[in-house]
Amino acid sequence: MEIDLNRLTGIGKPWKFVNTRYDDDKQEMEMLLEYDERQAPCPKCGPICSFHDRAPERRWQHPAMCLYNAFVVCRVPRTKCTEHGVLTIEPEWAAPRGQFTLMFEAKVIELLQMCQKQERVAKMMGISADSVRTIMKSAVELGLARREAANPKHLAIDEKSYGKGHNYMTVFTNGDSSHVIDVITGRGTEEVVKGIEAILSPKARQGVAITSMDMAASYAKAASVTCPNAKRVVDRYHVSVHVGKAIASARRQGVKELNEAGETEKAKALKGVLPALRYNPANRPAKHQEVFDAALQASETVATVWKHGELLRGFYDRIPKRIAKNYLTRWVDTAQNLKIPSLTHLGNLVERHFHGILDGKLLKCSNAVAESINSKIQEFKTAARGFKSFERYRFNTLFYCGGLDMLPQKTR
Numbered sequence: 049m050e051i052d053l054n055r056l057t058g059i060g061k062p063w064k065f066v067n068t069r070y071d072d073d074k075q076e077m078e079m080l081l082e083y084d085e086r087q088a089p090c091p092k093c094g095p096i097c098s099f100h101d102r103a104p105e106r107r108w109q110h111p112a113m114c115l116y117n118a119f120v121v122c123r124v125p126r127t128k129c130t131e132h133g134v135l136t137i138e139p140e141w142a143a144p145r146g147q148f149t150l151m152f153e154a155k156v157i158e159l160l161q162m163c164q165k166q167e168r169v170a171k172m173m174g175i176s177a178d179s180v181r182t183i184m185k186s187a188v189e190l191g192l193a194r195r196e197a198a199n200p201k202h203l204a205i206d207e208k209s210y211g212k213g214h215n216y217m218t219v220f221t222n223g224d225s226s227h228v229i230d231v232i233t234g235r236g237t238e239e240v241v242k243g244i245e246a247i248l249s250p251k252a253r254q255g256v257a258i259t260s261m262d263m264a265a266s267y268a269k270a271a272s273v274t275c276p277n278a279k280r281v282v283d284r285y286h287v288s289v290h291v292g293k294a295i296a297s298a299r300r301q302g303v304k305e306l307n308e309a310g311e312t313e314k315a316k317a318l319k320g321v322l323p324a325l326r327y328n329p330a331n332r333p334a335k336h337q338e339v340f341d342a343a344l345q346a347s348e349t350v351a352t353v354w355k356h357g358e359l360l361r362g363f364y365d366r367i368p369k370r371i372a373k374n375y376l377t378r379w380v381d382t383a384q385n386l387k388i389p390s391l392t393h394l395g396n397l398v399e400r401h402f403h404g405i406l407d408g409k410l411l412k413c414s415n416a417v418a419e420s421i422n423s424k425i426q427e428f429k430t431a432a433r434g435f436k437s438f439e440r441y442r443f444n445t446l447f448y449c450g451g452l453d454m455l456p457q458k459t460r
């Protein structure tokens with residue numbers, strides 16, 4: 049029985065496998081490949097040139113064959129062009145200067161898309177984690193080079209922190225497709241203006257109808273400068289982040305109030321309650337219900353802020369568009385007048401961004417965009433135990449959320 053290595057490796061004519069070598073201790077197999085022609089195209093200009101000689105032997109890792117890590121070993125031919133002289137040809141089955149065949153890189157990319165743990169993929173493929181990252185990076189570069197210019201109707205602008213301390217970056221997402229367009233360092237007006245100008249042509253910027261963002265003044269400014277025709281909306285995700293903060297702060301206040309009043313037992317009921325307070329009542333698991341009831345009974349401050357958070361949720365989920373404006377006006381009014389600092393703060397915030405928040409609901413600008421991107425980013429960030437450098441964060445974001453066509457060709 050003969051094994052057709054050309055067929056198995058996807059490396060076709062004029063390349064020809066001439067031998068195999070095995071190292072049982074290392075569990076490696078080497079497949080010796082030759083270029084079976086006496087001439088080849090010049091890598092610079094294309095016309096068929098005569099064969100000069102062969103470059104020194106090199107090897108490229110290929111997906112494993114059974115239990116053996118597999119390598120293609122080849123002395124790649126060098127051509128002699130009358131114009132360009134002696135040049136080594138670039139095999140179509142390997143990435144330029146890479147240590148891997150394209151099929152190997154494709155396999156790594158597919159595994160990474162299934163399992164975000166780079167270390168695990170490295171182990172499965174028998175390479176280092178650094179090599180995995182190099183492959184990811186060149187896949188992203190290939191995907192970016194292939195991608196068509198962005199032309200979104202809806203541009204989402206979002207802040208993320210990375211590394212230790214306070215390093216910020218800004219994520220630009222195409223709200224129509226929910227794919228990240230790019231990521232830049234910083235979150236200041238000037239940086240964001242430059243970032244938007246880099247990803248969208250002047251015509252594309254004119255065509256943006258909606259920009260969605262959190263409540264940062266720098267984002268609002270940058271969006272109005274670069275996308276003059278866009279309606280700026282604050283999406284629901286960012287509003288609910290602030291509701292969560294208000295509830296957390298109300299809980300701290302509640303603990304303080306109860307301790308000062310000598311009600312230490314009740315204060316204990318507010319320990320570890322944030323997860324229970326975070327749930328939408330319809331989805332609250334039974335195990336959180338008791339904790340939740342006890343917390344609301346113990347502290348009126350917590351109960352009031354939680355209830356107003358729910359009313360704001362109701363603004364999105366239950367209130368018809370025609371009365372949305374009145375509803376939100378009344379909500380702000382009550383929130384500002386209840387004399388609970390965290391609620392007053394939230395009320396003021398909603399008042400300052402009233403139109404953006406209202407339009408966020410009226411235009412049904414999918415808050416799902418920011419939310420789904422955030423949860424995806426969180427997933428791979430956790431898998432990688434955080435990112436120290438911006439560059440690494442950027443190419444991971446583009447790899448997992450960029451919707452890029454990253455698979456090397458001629459391998460499938």
Ligand SMILES: [Zn+2]
Nearest residue numbers: 090093129132
């Ligand atoms: Zn040439």
